Amino acid sequence: MKDKIVLITGATGGIGKQTALTLAKMGAQVIVTGRSASSGQEAVAEIKQLSGNSKVDLLLADVSKQAEIKDLAGQVKEKYARLDVLINNAGLAASKRQLTEDGVEANFAVNVLAPFLLTHLLVDSLKSSQSARVITLMGGEVPSILEMDNLQAERRFDGLNSYSQAKLAMLVVMYEFAQRLQGSTITVNVCYPGQASTTMTRSVTPEMLPQAMRWIFPVFKWMTRPDNGKSAAKASHSSVYLASAAEVEGVTGKYFNSNCQEAAMPKVVFDVETRQHLWRQVHQLTSLSNGQTTA
Numbered sequence: 001m002k003d004k005i006v007l008i009t010g011a012t013g014g015i016g017k018q019t020a021l022t023l024a025k026m027g028a029q030v031i032v033t034g035r036s037a038s039s040g041q042e043a044v045a046e047i048k049q050l051s052g053n054s055k056v057d058l059l060l061a062d063v064s065k066q067a068e069i070k071d072l073a074g075q076v077k078e079k080y081a082r083l084d085v086l087i088n089n090a091g092l093a094a095s096k097r098q099l100t101e102d103g104v105e106a107n108f109a110v111n112v113l114a115p116f117l118l119t120h121l122l123v124d125s126l127k128s129s130q131s132a133r134v135i136t137l138m139g140g141e142v143p144s145i146l147e148m149d150n151l152q153a154e155r156r157f158d159g160l161n162s163y164s165q166a167k168l169a170m171l172v173v174m175y176e177f178a179q180r181l182q183g184s185t186i187t188v189n190v191c192y193p194g195q196a197s198t199t200m201t202r203s204v205t206p207e208m209l210p211q212a213m214r215w216i217f218p219v220f221k222w223m224t225r226p227d228n229g230k231s232a233a234k235a236s237h238s239s240v241y242l243a244s245a246a247e248v249e250g251v252t253g254k255y256f257n258s259n260c261q262e263a264a265m266p267k268v269v270f271d272v273e274t275r276q277h278l279w280r281q282v283h284q285l286t287s288l289s290n291g292q293t294t295a
Helices: 014-025 037-051 066-079 106-121 123-127 159-180 211-223 230-235 237-244 272-285
Strands: 005-008 029-034 056-060 085-088 132-137 186-191
Touching: 005 014, 014 029, 014 037, 014 085, 014 230, 014 237, 029 037, 037 056, 056 066, 066 106, 066 123, 085 106, 085 237, 106 123, 106 132, 106 159, 106 272, 123 132, 123 186, 132 159, 132 237, 159 186, 159 272, 186 237, 230 237
Parallel strands: 005 029, 005 085, 029 056, 085 132, 132 186
Antiparallel strands: none
16 A cells, blocks of 8 residues: 555544554555544544654545535645545434535435545546545445435435435445446445444434334443444454455455455345436436536
8 A cells, every 4th residue: 555545534533544544554645534623633643643654634524515525626636646545434324304505415415425426526536546446435234225215314314224225325326336437447346344433323312223223222322332443443444455455456346344255235236227316316416417427
């Protein structure tokens, strides 16, 4: 990873920060993104100190806002000659249905539109690399059915299930991305990090769990108690693996589990009609014409 340029969204804490630290230790030039200047500067200073690598930069962006995603992409293209690895790590598990400033349901905006839009805007930078990798993080177990009539929780909002649905939609979109970039120097894969104690997991409330599972909430809280980043470090393994391992060079359109092994994807991912419908939707919601494909 020496001298590879890596951008990681949501990397001022949790799994993203641990991913940034490991890749910095491996010699990569790491671009950390986050919403807060103070926490971002603190994270960058810590990563530099612990890794012994001074090539760690901070760019600010709230990925729930499309204008800030576009600004982030613009800064990357202006400051860096290429991008070797893009890790779409930032995620959101909203406790209730809420709309972003772009009028999009928050789970869908952060977990689906943000990785799609940022990847789309940085395709040219990724193509400037001899071999670029795009990695997007899954969250929780993959549902088997995608509720196409409830993509933005228009019909009902159901806590963590709405989050999981957004993540499944992301998986479908990123698989379509991989298909459209076939034959290029860019690979696109998704990975599941596993359970970790992060700001997001610690913000889960009992009401976000299915009614039948709320009795286990104390166990969930115990499992996600603060642990000084130990579980997040373990959960970063799959991201680091896909960013750096020689054996996945050229591998694209795959899903990897927390043990860095290729895993099966739901049948809906391979349904061409579903993928094309979602592809049109994300283009519309990000104000991109469907003709602005990325291959």
